[in-house]
Amino acid sequence: xxxxxxxxxxxxxxxxxxxxxxxxxxxxxxxxxxxxxxxxxxxxxxxxxxxxxxxxxxxxxxxxxxxxxxxxxxxxxxxxxxxxxxxxxxxxxxxxxxxxxxxxxxxxxxxxxxxxxxxxxxxxxxxxxxxxxxxxxxxxxxxxxxxxxxxxxxxxxxxxxxxxxxxxxxxxxxxxxxxxxxxxxxxxxxxxxxxxxxxxxxxxxxxxxxxxxxxxxxxxxxxxxxxxxxxxxxxxxxxxxxxxxxxxxxxxxxxxxxxxxxxxxxxxxxxxxxxxxxxxxxxxxxxxxxxxxxxxxxxxxxxxxxxxxxxxxxxxxxxxxxxxxxxxxxxxxxxxxxxxxxxxxxxxxxxxxxxxxxxxxxxxxxxxxxxxxxxxxxxxxxxxxxxxxxxxxxxxxxxxxxxxxxxxxxxxxxxxxxxxxxxxxxxxxxxxxxxxxxxxxxxxxxxxxxxxxxxxxxxxxxxxxxxxxxxxxxxxxxxxxxxxxxxxxxxxxxxxxxxxxxxxxxxxxxxxxxxxxxxxxxxxxxxxxxxxxxxx
Amino acid sequence: xxxxxxxxxxxxxxxxxxxxxxxxxxxxxxxxxxxxxxxxxxxxxxxxxxxxxxxxxxxxxxxxxxxxxxxxxxxxxxxxxxxxxxxxxxxxxxxxxxxxxxxxxxxxxxxxxxxxxxxxxxxxxxxxxxxxxxxxxxxxxxxxxxxxxxxxxxxxxxxxxxxxxxxxxxxxxxxxxxxxxxxxxxxxxxxxxxxxxxxxxxxxxxxxxxxxxxxxxxxxxxxxxxxxxxxxxxxxxxxxxxxxxxxxxxxxxxxxxxxxxxxxxxxxxxxxxxxxxxxxxxxxxxxxxxxxxxxxxxxxxxxxxxxxxxxxxxxxxxxxxxxxxxxxxxxxxxxxxxxxxxxxxxxxxxxxxxxxxxxxxxxxxxxxxxxxxxxxxxx
Numbered sequence: 001x002x003x004x005x006x007x008x009x010x011x012x013x014x015x016x017x018x019x020x021x022x023x024x025x026x027x028x029x030x031x032x033x034x035x036x037x038x039x040x041x042x043x044x045x046x047x048x049x050x051x052x053x054x055x056x057x058x059x060x061x062x063x064x065x066x067x068x069x070x071x072x073x074x075x076x077x078x079x080x081x082x083x084x085x086x087x088x089x090x091x092x093x094x095x096x097x098x099x100x101x102x103x104x105x106x107x108x109x110x111x112x113x114x115x116x117x118x119x120x121x122x123x124x125x126x127x128x129x130x131x132x133x134x135x136x137x138x139x140x141x142x143x144x145x146x147x148x149x150x151x152x153x154x155x156x157x158x159x160x161x162x163x164x165x166x167x168x169x170x171x172x173x174x175x176x177x178x179x180x181x182x183x184x185x186x187x188x189x190x191x192x193x194x195x196x197x198x199x200x201x202x203x204x205x206x207x208x209x210x211x212x213x214x215x216x217x218x219x220x221x222x223x224x225x226x227x228x229x230x231x232x233x234x235x236x237x238x239x240x241x242x243x244x245x246x247x248x249x250x251x252x253x254x255x256x257x258x259x260x261x262x263x264x265x266x267x268x269x270x271x272x273x274x275x276x277x278x279x280x281x282x283x284x285x286x287x288x289x290x291x292x293x294x295x296x297x298x299x300x301x302x303x304x305x306x307x308x309x310x311x312x313x314x315x316x317x318x319x320x321x322x323x324x325x326x327x328x329x330x331x332x333x334x335x336x337x338x339x340x341x342x343x344x345x346x347x348x349x350x351x352x353x354x355x356x357x358x359x360x361x362x363x364x365x366x367x368x369x370x371x372x373x374x375x376x377x378x379x380x381x382x383x384x385x386x387x388x389x390x391x392x393x394x395x396x397x398x399x400x401x402x403x404x405x406x407x408x409x410x411x412x413x414x415x416x417x418x419x420x421x422x423x424x425x426x427x428x429x430x431x432x433x434x435x436x437x438x439x440x441x442x443x444x445x446x447x448x449x450x451x452x453x454x455x456x457x458x459x460x461x462x463x464x465x466x467x468x469x470x471x472x473x474x475x476x477x478x479x480x481x482x483x484x485x486x487x488x489x490x491x492x493x494x495x496x497x498x499x500x501x502x503x504x505x506x507x508x509x510x511x512x513x514x515x516x517x518x519x520x521x522x523x524x525x526x527x528x529x530x531x532x533x534x535x536x
Numbered sequence: 537x538x539x540x541x542x543x544x545x546x547x548x549x550x551x552x553x554x555x556x557x558x559x560x561x562x563x564x565x566x567x568x569x570x571x572x573x574x575x576x577x578x579x580x581x582x583x584x585x586x587x588x589x590x591x592x593x594x595x596x597x598x599x600x601x602x603x604x605x606x607x608x609x610x611x612x613x614x615x616x617x618x619x620x621x622x623x624x625x626x627x628x629x630x631x632x633x634x635x636x637x638x639x640x641x642x643x644x645x646x647x648x649x650x651x652x653x654x655x656x657x658x659x660x661x662x663x664x665x666x667x668x669x670x671x672x673x674x675x676x677x678x679x680x681x682x683x684x685x686x687x688x689x690x691x692x693x694x695x696x697x698x699x700x701x702x703x704x705x706x707x708x709x710x711x712x713x714x715x716x717x718x719x720x721x722x723x724x725x726x727x728x729x730x731x732x733x734x735x736x737x738x739x740x741x742x743x744x745x746x747x748x749x750x751x752x753x754x755x756x757x758x759x760x761x762x763x764x765x766x767x768x769x770x771x772x773x774x775x776x777x778x779x780x781x782x783x784x785x786x787x788x789x790x791x792x793x794x795x796x797x798x799x800x801x802x803x804x805x806x807x808x809x810x811x812x813x814x815x816x817x818x819x820x821x822x823x824x825x826x827x828x829x830x831x832x833x834x835x836x837x838x839x840x841x842x843x844x845x846x847x848x849x850x851x852x853x854x855x856x857x858x859x860x861x862x863x864x865x866x867x868x869x870x871x872x873x874x875x876x877x878x879x880x881x882x883x884x885x886x887x888x889x890x891x892x893x894x895x896x897x898x899x900x901x902x903x904x905x906x907x908x909x910x911x912x913x914x915x
Contacts, residue, residue, distance in 0.1 A: 002686060002690075002692050064641055065641060065642070067641070068637045068638050068641030069637075071594065072636075072637040072638050073634065074601075075597075075633060075634050076630060076634060078601060078604050079604065079627075081608065081615075081616070081619075082604070082607075082608065082615045082616050082618070082619025082620065082626075083619045083620055083623055083626050083627060083630075084620070085616070086616035086617060086619070086620040087616070087688070087689065087690045088616070089608065089613075089616030090616045090689045090690075090691075091689065092612075093609070093615060093616060093869070094869045094870050095873070096608075096612075097608035097609030097610070097612050097873075098609045098873055098876060100608055101602070101605035101608065101609035101610075101877060101880075102880050103605070104601050104602040104605040105602065105880060105881060105884040105888065106884055108598050108601060108602075109602070109888050109892075110888075110891070112594040112595045112597065112598050113594070113595030113888075113892055114595075114891075114895070115594055116590065116591035116592055116593075116594055116595060117591060117895055117899075119591070120587075120590060120591040120899060120914070121898060124899065125898065164776070164870075166778060167777050168688065168689045168780070171870045171872070171873075172869065172872050172873040172876070173870075173872055334687055337687055471688070474620040474623070474691075475690060475692050475693070476620070476623060480623050480624065484627045487631050491634070491635070495638055498638065498642055499638075499642075501646070502642060502645050502646065505645075505646065506645070
């Protein structure tokens, strides 16, 4: 049997995280801006006032700059499951591929087809038809998020599939369970609304920039107010749904919730403190410098005052018997692949639910073969595997906290901004306007931390409880990974440089200069630049 | 025949339709990208060419995404194995492809000469390279790929990626694909542009069509002598989808001709393909661009169905462990998954086709350089 190269697994994980986090810098803005554009255009169609059309077109231009990279880097994501996670694709693709394909059919096709008309159709469509097109783009991008998060929920809480020893993979068995996975529903709203927060901050921050400079004042004040109201509603929703997700993790992913809260020992309801800050030490399995608020943790996570939350040490202990049983499952499964005998099948079925834990032991088995562990070494293998069931606590703990602290900041900022904006006292509050401007990147940062919390907290699994991450990667050599990583870093750096250059350029130009050649307003029909020959 | 086997065959056919759609629609945009620097001699002309496909390229590109998504959903093992075995090639395809959305959106938003000239080169690379690799991948698959599976279902590669890149037959297939894409892109430019773009596009499109036709004939003769793959024992089409057992396969010279010998009616497919290429060139020569565009679709359909029917039921044969070759029977999703996806596709494909057509209808008519240059929303 070929050996698993841990370096390749780490590089594959690093590449996936890099490309996913990068992609996700652009997605939230797309999700939110489409709806804000639709809202602005609705006001335009209803009132017929030109300023709302200008707003739609100006923010639409910034949307386009952002959208292009979102599309480009999204293609990477769809390729990467196949190029780097072949075992995962084989093992879980029957179920996971379905929402991805539906995403293409139902959402991405719609968004991509109509986005062309949204940009190019202003003079070709009636006002109402163009408005409909803008709504279809918004609907498409949000449906797209829905199906991606349904797929993601399948990884975190695999429901609607079962393992089949004949095909050696998870077989899809219930579309309803796939779609109505509670994790998917909560995550979709949480994530798309986080996108609205990002878009609101983006529009509010750039509008604040104009107000600070006293430019485009009417335009900026209107945009600011719409964004602040959109933002406050969205922030409340994002926090509420985050709470729902925490409760779900408590039920279905106890390792994730324990890591998020840095909870090494089972909690003591109702007094257990919520740890505000600490230095979790993964090697020694304890926290340093803990600061906590008593009484908060139990109601926060369990929504009760008396239910305990299992700690990580206890979870490790509980995993012991499952690993032992899982090793039997894997051994029986391998025998069954050769013999196809009913005895082996019966043995496998008896231990089936623990198979994932048996696979987890592969790294610690002699010769990476759990099917032939000498009887006297089984205890050692089980013991060595037990800590592997936990994610990296430091990363999970802190990414969660940074996300939460940022969301509280957004709440305060949007609330004050909305209030002052409605009271029309905005332009005197220069500090607030500056804070709004500087906060533009923060919601994007918060969504990145959210992704890290969810996916780092899912470890060590790609399919929670069934397929370990280290088994999921393609069997590449290190050189392949270096090739692709170098390429991604170079290419993505060029992208971000070009995007920031254009973003700043057009934001500085502002809505009045919404023209390609700002220096030649309506002068010659075709400028000299356009007709001069290009060097070939 | 059992329902599962029928579903497998239907999905193989759907895959073929997606490949045809991808070749035609994405190939068209990429052909325009390849031709951009040739048909446009100044910035205004180049922007005209870009804005002809400007409203549609993003929607068209979804054919590509959907092709990937459909393979993932309907043929998960094929997806994981083929994308990984062709890693270096696939990543190169990806790198060249993802430059394109950015190039469209960014090229004309700043007016430095170097900026625009740089993006024009990006269009050439991101048009030529993906279509070349698309065709070359078919060539590589026809020749068989060196891989085998371990007991868990993990694949292991048995040969260097260089054999996929430096491979004369694959290069021929790649160039043929580029030829068809240049043909389709040129036809689209003729539909929407006036002179001088129109006559330049016509010249290149006719050239592309003739190159594709010639290479199609040479490739066909070549395949006659290429080792093909055949089943040496009856196989259960409704078998559980698992490449580890259930098939016995041999490599035989000229094996890809077996299906044509067994069903001579299949010879219609390559004839339709070649006929469309030649008739298309004639139509463009006569200035009948609408007919020329549709004949390009026919050329793709003839080519893809020819390859598909020659290989059926093989999807990606293994040259080192032929018994583990991925076929329509052993690399599909479950019966339930295929059924679900069929229902979903049945609902959404007609919807997609209707709104795509509507978008082309809205944006119909010639694109004029003066309008493009004065429109602040154009590329």
